[in-house]
Amino acid sequence: MSGSDTVFNVKPGGALHGAVRVAGDKSISHRSIMLGSLAEGVTEVNGFLEGDDCLATMNAFRAMGVSIDHHGEGWVRIEGAGLKGLQKPAGPLDLGNSGTSMRLLAGICAGQDFDVTLTGDASLSKRPMRRVTEPLEAMGARIETAAGGTPPLKIAGGHLLKGMDYVLPMASAQVKSCVLLAGMYAEGETCTTEPAPTRDHTERMLNGFGYSVQRQGARACLQGGGKLTAARIDVPADISSAAFFMVGASIAPNSDITLENVGINPTRDGVITILREMGANIEVLNPREVCGEPVADIRVRAARLQGIAIPEAQVPLAIDEFPAIFVAAACAEGTTVLTGAEELRVKESDRIQVMADGLQALGISAEPTPDGIRIQGGQPGAGTVQSHGDHRISMSFAMAALRARGEIIIEDCANVNTSFPGFVELAASCGLNISQN
Template structure:
């Protein structure tokens, strides 16, 4: 695909797909609950559909009633059954790692695999702590997929300090702890997104959270009876980032994204954009399904450079590529600190972001785990071909850059955008009022 500079401003009120993190968890907790859980606003991207298929394979009844409206009849904690076939998680690291936690607490055998990108991603960060519960894992070098799992017949509760900030690792340990007698304790040195803790409470589990420095200690009482509960999935703040940043960069633009999740452990990008001088406002704030939500409006802004501290990374780890695009149009030298976790995403996202910038004439360097972008406030040159490495966020970030750059930006592969944002291209063309993003061959 190729994105060319918008011929006018971006305008509109829109809704982006449901939050991917909440969608995964809604299906999983519905499968573990007693009774029938109704889910509305579910993201129907490929990643989440892989989770729905896995829950069916593990014995839950999962039914799609209408767009975004799903019903899950659960089997209760400890009630999942052995799948008859391999569980293919596609491109979803979240699904693979969380399901490792689910499987660890059940006395069954299963095999997980995924696409070429997912099979390169490290799993030992979850399998190592989960092994202490009594589960056994056997995979390729580095614990990579395909991965065979033998769940524990009598899982032990875990007491684990997460070495690297990761909501996925924390969540996997807590999911395993549901089936264990006693209290599972997780200590994280930096607070990460807490959708798992919120949803555990929503379904009736006893969870205690205590702040400790920048981090938290989470305790879960094992073997609860989770009760079916309705879940309203908020709009994904990671997806909302793309039209909002585009509106900040294209002169004259004003775009509102409705019903965006405003969990404070997910809003680091919005804090950072405001520090850059972005006109970004929130209205109609409310609570839905245990999560704070609101309508976000972005207006074209002249941005300035920003220095992002490392402790903010967990609250915006997926948004750094599109933030880098915003910094490419800002005045001054921006520094994003502590981005080691970006190296183990769908791609080496730090290297891919650096390459995206370089291909489009934006001076940037990596020092250790910091990304540094030096700009003068003028539009990025554009004109480059971006290799996405099967990473949906790199693809969408590059297309956003093209809408405001001097020359068009071409992306080698957009097929993976549907993993998290079905209809992305049509939505962006809609607020542009023209086909600004088109198949590259049409422009050859």
């Protein structure tokens, strides 16, 4: 389905109410399939995200011979092939829109005995991959990319990998995870050191599957040649998906919503910190731990938000939530300034430019900078916004209608299914005046 097939029409006003569970965590869903496929024994996953990105990961491992039973509704049963049990696929592995799939699979495939090609859609084919191919090549892998270091990735099998001590030039969980996953196939020890904290689901889940990862501060190390043992995984609700509802409830008068069973991993909770600094009324209730991941219910009520200078230390902890945060800034009093976020320019779209264009289309003053944006708060007007096929842009502007003066039309929204199938129905059930055609 091409992105141009789906348009969101969102009428102004309304408020968000109720207790809801948003879609399952995308990062954990991806990794449950990957590690379950490489484990010995049967892994069962509950709460799996039925989005296109995670299904692309599932299909890739099926193409490499892994038996995966999937009946929908978040339940998956994986018969692990073991670290050395993957088989050469019949053709290229098409990973659709999923950068996570491609970057993490590059690390796994670099350790195999067979050749494999990783491809993706038009958006993924523009995304930078040298950030993973360079450390993998330093470990001994052989990988060809398209001109400019973009996909497809042609990975040659049968090359011995050597462990390495890799200092990441940027804060990227995908790069860190790629190197650590390759490290399982490498001789000796592989370590990563990151310049700022990023999501640590890979390290937590490797330990959960019995593969020891030693962590000290910004450094994570593992020894090659170990094994993964099957596990049961309960996937929490995705904080990135919850973020749209946190922002919506914060900006819409009289809102009061509780988001249930949300993952609040400390490497992912920047959106809560930033919104609270803006004056949001957010309560974290019933904190608990499920399968090694911290989880809680999050209650959000309407609040008067203030513009802030977003602390740069929070940027890696909220990198996927900035489209939603920009909508909060557009409805806040005063000016919000973001710096240190150049990574947003190489996501599914150039999120700085695309959000600035969309906010300007709604009459909000939004001035992009090379590494961030300056947003003058106000009240969004009516208008038509181009999402450029970016799921997070689409959902963020849908929530903006809660405070808008008129209808917001959002084009190119089909990719919402990559991370949040059922978004329109769930948002409508909470009080957003949204329809799609």
